[in-house]
Amino acid sequence: MADREAPLPEASMAANGSRGQLFARASKECTGLIARIALSHEADVSLRRELIQDILLAIWLALPSYRGEAELKTFVASIAQKRCISHVIKRAREPRQVELSPDLVSASPAPDEVAVRNEQKKRLVNSIQLLPIPQREAIVLCLEGFSYQEIGEILGISTNAAMLRCQRAKVSLKASVGPRP
Amino acid sequence: MREQGFEDFVALWTEQENAEHQAFEAVARKARFHGRLLAYTDIVLVVMVVGISVAGAVLKPSGLMLAISFVMAVSSIALTWKRRKIRQMTRTLDTSSREAFLKTSLQNVSSDLRRLTLSLIVFPLCLPVAILFKVAWRHGGHLAHPAAELAHWATSVRGMITLPIFLFLGAATVRSRLKVKAELRRLKALEAAYRDEAERDSQDSA
Numbered sequence: 001m002a003d004r005e006a007p008l009p010e011a012s013m014a015a016n017g018s019r020g021q022l023f024a025r026a027s028k029e030c031t032g033l034i035a036r037i038a039l040s041h042e043a044d045v046s047l048r049r050e051l052i053q054d055i056l057l058a059i060w061l062a063l064p065s066y067r068g069e070a071e072l073k074t075f076v077a078s079i080a081q082k083r084c085i086s087h088v089i090k091r092a093r094e095p096r097q098v099e100l101s102p103d104l105v106s107a108s109p110a111p112d113e114v115a116v117r118n119e120q121k122k123r124l125v126n127s128i129q130l131l132p133i134p135q136r137e138a139i140v141l142c143l144e145g146f147s148y149q150e151i152g153e154i155l156g157i158s159t160n161a162a163m164l165r166c167q168r169a170k171v172s173l174k175a176s177v178g179p180r181p
Numbered sequence: 182m183r184e185q186g187f188e189d190f191v192a193l194w195t196e197q198e199n200a201e202h203q204a205f206e207a208v209a210r211k212a213r214f215h216g217r218l219l220a221y222t223d224i225v226l227v228v229m230v231v232g233i234s235v236a237g238a239v240l241k242p243s244g245l246m247l248a249i250s251f252v253m254a255v256s257s258i259a260l261t262w263k264r265r266k267i268r269q270m271t272r273t274l275d276t277s278s279r280e281a282f283l284k285t286s287l288q289n290v291s292s293d294l295r296r297l298t299l300s301l302i303v304f305p306l307c308l309p310v311a312i313l314f315k316v317a318w319r320h321g322g323h324l325a326h327p328a329a330e331l332a333h334w335a336t337s338v339r340g341m342i343t344l345p346i347f348l349f350l351g352a353a354t355v356r357s358r359l360k361v362k363a364e365l366r367r368l369k370a371l372e373a374a375y376r377d378e379a380e381r382d383s384q385d386s387a
Contacts, residue, residue, distance in 0.1 A: 020213070027209035035205065036194065049204060056212030061219075081385070082282065089286065090365050117193075124193050133371060134378035143194040161382040168381070170187060177190070 019063045023071070026059055030076045033144055037077065040128050040140045041084040047091070055083045070153070077146065078154045081137055088133065120177070127176040131169055139169035140164055214288050223261050230257035290365045297358040304354070308347060 027034075034055055042048040058079050068073050128136060141151045151162040191328060234250035234257075312334050317324045334340045 012210055023209075027205070030225050031205045032195065049208060052205070053208045053212050053215075057215055058207050060216035085282075085371070086286075089337060089364055089371065117196075121193050122194065125188060128194075132374050134379065135377050145191075154286070157379075157382075160386055164382050164385045165378060168385075170190075173190060174186065 002158060018069065019060070022063050022066065023060055026063075026072055026076050028055060030073055033077060035104055036081050036144065037080040037084060037140055039125060041088055042091075043125075043129055045124060051084065051087050055080045058083050061136035074146070074150055077141060077144070079153060081141075085133065085137075123177045124173070127173050128177075131172060135165050135169040135172070139173065142166045142169075220265075223265055227257055227261050230254065280375075282370065284374065287365070287368050287372065290361060290368055293361045294358065294365055297354060297361060300354055301351070301358065304347075304351060 034052060038048050038051045044052050059076060062075075062079055066072070068125065070078075128139065131139065137155055138151055141154060142148075146154070148163045148166065150158045151157075151166070152159040155162065157165075231254045234253040238246050238250035309331055312331060313324060313327055316330045316334065335344060
C-alpha cells in the first residue's frame with residue numbers, strides 16, 4: 001500500500017510542478033490504488049485495462065483543477081471512483097466472475113501456500129465485487145487506508161455514514177470470506 | 182478503525198497491486214498522449230479559425246469583414262474553452278455531489294431514450310409519406326392508387342437499394358434504444374441502492 005503523502009504546501013498546480021510532473025507522480029504513487037479501485041468494479045481483465053486508461057485520462061484532464069487542498073491520493077481516488085461508477089452504468093454486460101489472473105501468484109515459496117493465498121484473494125475480490133456499490137466504494141477506500149473522514153469527503157457523505165457503510169461491508173466480507181482469511 | 186481480522190483483508194487486498202503494475206506504465210503513457218492530443222486538437226482548431234478570420238480581414242479589408250472576423254475569432258476561442266471545460270467535467274464527472282451526478286446522468290439518459298423512441302415512431306411514418314410526396318410530385322400532384330405506387334417504388338431498383346439502408350438504420354436505432362434503456366435501468370438501480378444505503382445509515386445512526 002502506498003504511504004500517506006504529506007499535504008502539498010502550495011495551493012496551485014503550478015506551485016507543485018507541471019501537469020506532466022504531477023501526472024507522473026500520480027501514476028507512480030497511485031498505481032496500486034487505481035488498479036485496485038478498477039478491480040473492485042470490473043472483473044474482466046481487458047475491460048479493466050480500458051477502465052484504468054479512462055481513469056488516467058480523467059486524472060490528466062482534471063489535474064489543472066487540482067489545488068493541493070487535498071492529498072494527491074485523495075484527489076486520484078475521488079476521480080477513480082466516479083469513473084468506475086460511470087463505467088458500471090455504461091457497460092453492456094453484467095459483471096461475471098472470472099478466474100484469477102496468473103499474475104496474481106505471489107512470491108511465497110511453498111506451492112500449497114500460494115494456492116491457499118490465491119484462493120483467499122479470489123474470494124476477497126469476488127466478495128468485494130458482489131457488494132452493493134455504495135458499500136463497495138466505502139470498503140475499497142477503507143482497505144486502501146483512507147480515514148472515515150477522507151472516505152466521506154471522497155464519496156460526498158458524512159463521516160458517520162462512511163463508517164457505517166464500512167462496518168456493513170466488513171460484516172458482509174467476513175461472512176463470505178471468513179474472519180481469518 | 183482497524184480491527185484484527187480486517188488487517189488480513191487489507192494485506193490480501195493490497196497484494197493485488199503487482200498484478201496490474203507491469204501494464205500500468207504503458208497505459209499511463211497512452212492516457213497522457215491521448216490527453217495531450219485532445220488539447221492540441223483544440224489549439225489547432227482555434228488557430229485555424231482565427232487564421233482564416235484574420236486572413237479574410239486582411240485580404241478583403243472592410244468594416245463588415247473586420248466585424249465578422251472579430252466575432253469568428255472570439256466565438257471560436259470561447260467555444261473551444263467551453264468545450265474543454267465540458268469535456269473535463271464529463272471525463273472527471275466533476276459534479277458537486279454524487280446525488281447531482283446521478284440526477285444529471287438520469288436526465289441525460291432519459292432524454293436520449295425519448296429522442297430514440299420518437300425517432301422510431303416518426304421514422305416509419307415519414308418514409309412512406311416522403312415517397313408518396315415524391316411520386317405525386319412526379320405525376321403533377323395526382324396519386325390514383327397510393328398503395329400501388331408504394332409497392333411499385335419498393336420493387337424498383339432505387340427502392341431495393343434504399344429500403345435495406347433504411348431498414349439497417351431502423352435496426353441500429355432499435356439497438357441503440359435497447360442499450361440506452363439498459364443504461365437507464367442500471368442508473369435507476371444505482372439510485373435506489375444509494376437511497377437504501379442512506380436510509381440504512383440513518384437507521385443505524387439512530
